[in-house]
Amino acid sequence: MSEHDMPAAGVPTCYRHPGREAHIRCQRCERPICPDCMRDAAVGFQCPECVAEGRRTTRSGRTAFGGLRPTNAATTSFVLIGINAFVWLMIMATGGNSSRVLAWLELRPDGLCDLQNGFVNLQVGQSACTAGGGEWMPGVYDGAYWQLLTSMFTHVQPLHIAFNMFALYVLGPQLELVIGRTRFLALYFLSGLTGSALVYWAAPEFQATVGASGAIFGLLGALLVVVHKVGGDYRSVLTWIAINFAFTIAFRGTISWQGHLGGFLGGLAIAAILAYAPKGRSRPLFQVSGLVVVAALTALAVILRTAALG
Known part of the structure; x- marks a missing residue:
């Protein structure tokens, strides 16, 4: 290409062919593309790279946000x-x-001692609680x-x-x-x-x-x-x-x-x-x-x- 064939300053050029003017942009990546790089799309044109990426995505069954499309979404x-x-x-x-399973699975910020007679003791730890006959209800602060x-x-x-x-x-x-x-x-x-x-x-x-x-x-x-x-x-x-x-x-x-x-x-x-x-x-x-x-x-x-x- 001669010097006279080079695009004028400020004119967009194809990202794949820097010496060619490109007034069309890929509908997917928005990069300028020349006529040789234009591929028909559902709306407008896409570049060869985006067309190839779209084919890979379609083959793999991707969702709109990039995840694999599940065969059964339920x-x-x-x-x-x-x-x-x-x-x-x-x-x-x-x-x-009153389930012991519940006491270990539920979310409690801090543990307490259930004295099993309608009262609780909030001041003792697990060892003192069990030693005194109480039931320890653990909390996240205690490591649960x-x-x-x-x-x-x-x-x-x-x-x-x-x-x-x-x-x-x-x-x-x-x-x-x-x-x-x-x-x-x-x-x-x-x-x-x-x-x-x-x-x-x-x-x-x-x-x-x-x-x-x-x-x-x-x-x-x-x-x-x-x-x-x-x-x-x-x-x-x-x-x-x-x-x-x-x-x-x-x-x-x-x-x-x-x-x-x-x-x-x-x-x-x-x-x-x-x-x-x-x-x-x-x-x-x-x-x-x-x-x-x-x-x-x-x-x-x-x-x-x-x-x-x-």
Whole structure:
């Protein structure tokens, strides 16, 4: 190409052929492309690299946000429902509200000594409690960090588990179909943990909290983000969120507003990371990094609360 054939200064050139003018941009990556690099797309044109990437994505069955498309989007939700049901039956079979299993699985910020006569002692540790004939009810501050997770699968009242599992049955498959199974599980568990972290921070020190509601509210928050991202009508989602928070406020004496709010905020953040990650090869790294940051901040909140209680 001669000097006279070179594009004028300021004229966009093809990213694959720097010497050629390019007034069309790839609809996917938005890089300028010359006529030789233009490939027909559903809307406009794409560059050869984006066409190849699209073919790889189609072959692997990727969801809109990069996850593998599940063959049955309800399977994961059914497994989670099964685990919750198994734990509930185990608690019912071992005494219900007085179940020793419940005492170890529910989330309690700090441990206490149940004297089994209608009184509790908040001043003694586990060894003094058991030596005096009491029953020790462990808390997260005492090292029962598993409760941050196990409380998500713990229910006592039949209506409580029925409502949460119905919500999971409705919301779970929709979200898994959009974000993929692995990302859905990350959303579910991290939302539940952010809810547990806020319970640990803001609930009364010796109050026990149970239920999958933190994770469920996380799914509600995620659904709101996804519907907004795809340009859908999210008014009905907002209505359901408003109704659920209205019940939370109205029955805040018996419902954990901390778990609901923490899970909802966690779901919003996690879904935003998954839905608004940049497209292309960097998307998985961006999503994983974002989820790691959420997990790290949640862990930091737990550590700081433990230090505060000390």
